[in-house]
Amino acid sequence: MPADRAAASAARPRETGPAHGWAGLSRPALVLIVLAVLSVVSIALFMTLGAKGSWSFVLSFRGKKLLSLLLVAYSVAVSTVLFQTVTNNRILTPSLMGFDALYVLIKTAIVFFLGVGALVSIDNQLQFVMEVLVMVGFSTLLFRWLFLGQERSLHLLVLVGIVFGILFRSFSQLMQRMLDPGAFNVLQDTLFASFATTDPTLLGISSIIVFAASVVGWRLLHSFDVLSLGRAQAINLGVPYKRTVVTILVVIAVLVSISTALVGPVTFFGLLVATLAHSLVGTSKHRYILPAAVMLAVVCLVGGQTLLERLFAFDTALSIIIEFLGGIVFIALVLRGSAR
């Protein structure tokens, strides 16, 4: 395979640019290979390191956790990259726009208005599908209002998004405080998820939904690169703009719901991976960026969780570290962007 790749890139040197690294591979291909190796290594370490007792138990127990981490890594990476493509910038992400806070708000509102009975009596998976649908509806509305109307400056959008996130969070807190303690406990059980304690009951339905969303996204793959040129160019080049953007937005909303349901809100993870992917790969072609971002997310999540859990015995600190690094990356991005 590397020989074919090398021959192909030698035959069309312009497509990947002049940067040829080790063994004649182009830079994006090299980056992808390195990332793939790192992902496999971190997955192997996650499954085996520090295992005691029966292997069949360890493998199935950790396998479930691994699957949820992989689903989260995939959802966050793909949704962030696509969101940045659609909005044509490198700073905004779905979680900065408050999409994951919106998911928590919807869940809280269900308990608040329909009562805790709704949460208990309706089948878990059916309920999840319903929440995802509501989420898709609301986030599409919000997005259409902010992006498809008049032109607004990027900084205004980011700031509005962040404040919307704070509003959603405050509203959830307000409703949670008004619930009676029993109902609050039930709600907290369904919302309490983190990298260390993922929610295993939703794995099956999540996998199916992620797969379906990916199929939809896959069929639009050809238009991603064109969309990233901006609205005017995309329309000029024959992309049915509104329809495509709304479809992609639905995919994003679905993926955000999945990751929030599995591990709770994480503000900066997507920004971190997408930024790293862009700077490592060095091209903005989605067939390189998307897999690179996904594998980076896998390395960060699975590798980071292994390191913290097995070596340092910090159970839930991964999200704090991600927030810390992500905040710094964000400030650097904003400052660099405005300096230009």
Added chain:
Amino acid sequence: MRSLLLAFLATVILAVVSLFIGVSDVSPLALLSGSAEPRAVEIFVASRVPRTLALVLAGAAMAIAGLVMQMVVRNRFVEPSTAGTSESAALGFLVVTLLAPGWPLMAKMGVSALFALGGTALFLRVLKAVPLRDVLLVPLVGIMLGGVIGAVSAFIAYRAGLMGSLLAWNMGDFSGVIRGRYELLWIGLVCCLVAYVAADRFTVAGMGKDFTTNLGLDYRQVMVLGLVIVSLVSAVVLVSVGSIPFLGLIVPNLVSLMVGDNMRRTVPWVAVGGAGMVLACDIVGRLIRFPYEIPIAVVMGVVGSALFLYLLLRTPRHAS
């Protein structure tokens, strides 16, 4: 002047209402006629009056701190919680609680104020790297810087098992205010008075460094005075009741929509407005699920972020 008097009256009415809301039965008539039970009097003096005073003091001080900060940074959208100041104050309080738990509260508050000052200085240092002072970029960088500092605090608190305390400091709540536990807030009043006396200087400083120097004022000195006021108020409020988000942002902006930007004129408005808003939010928090209470930070988070959104989207800004 007359409308200011009306606003003042409205705030006084809110304060009186706040005095007589609560689970225990304290009736104003009985208190006045002297026929109240000793227990009711005790509750009134030890809990209701301190709480109402704390609300007024904290509200006025936070709103003034926001106003001063907006003048000094020359940006309408900064306040202690959008500049990393509140988060730095919390970090300082956390550090001193871990390293010197035996210190008196006053000393701890001092350390917290020093951290707040340092955090604000860091924020201004970062802003210097922004050559193009986009109005919206400043609060954006501030909120994120606050997030980074908050993550550092969360990490330390997590390792030290103090997550609960950190959550309490970040969640302003007046339900724990009783006699003997709010007096530090009087420092906030002193800060307000200093801000009023120095109001003209801040107004001039708000017009820029060159302009200030031209008028014969020491720009650096005015800046330092402003930052000290802001840090002290943030630390005092954080240590006594926990941080109250968005207050310093909403009140001065609403006031400036009504009466303009001359700080000598706006200071009384902002002080009265801040006190009134905090009183109103606290009363809502106490009534909405009576007899239980909802912390003011939650109510203020909803009201404040909604009003902030209104301020941001009020006029369609042309794309820059």
